[in-house]
Amino acid sequence: MIRTVLTELGIFLIPFVLYAIFLIATRAAMLHPASWPLRVVGWLTAAALVLVILSLLLLVQYSGAPPGATYVPAHLEDGRLVPGVEK
DSSP states (O other): OHHHHHHHHHHHHHHHHHHHHHHHHTTOOTTSGGGSOHHHHHHHHHHHHHHHHHHHHHHHHHSSOOTTOOEEOOEEETTEEEOOEEO
16 A cells, blocks of 8 residues: 555656756756746646546556456465465
8 A cells, every 4th residue: 555655656746856857957946936936836736636647547447357357365275375366
């Protein structure tokens, strides 16, 4: 669960990091408040939210078991633990 949360947080930060790299490349004052106007921060936030929503939709679509699969829970066979599988 924590890996998913950290992945989504990283995806959310991508637009802000790219803008910071742009400011560094143009030799602008990256930490100066004038370099981060509210309009730009709003667009970066909107882009970040679109990326997070898109990544969540892709995660739902392409992860998990295939449709119609049956889950066989973990069980003991001959005294050893057999992990759960989807068949």
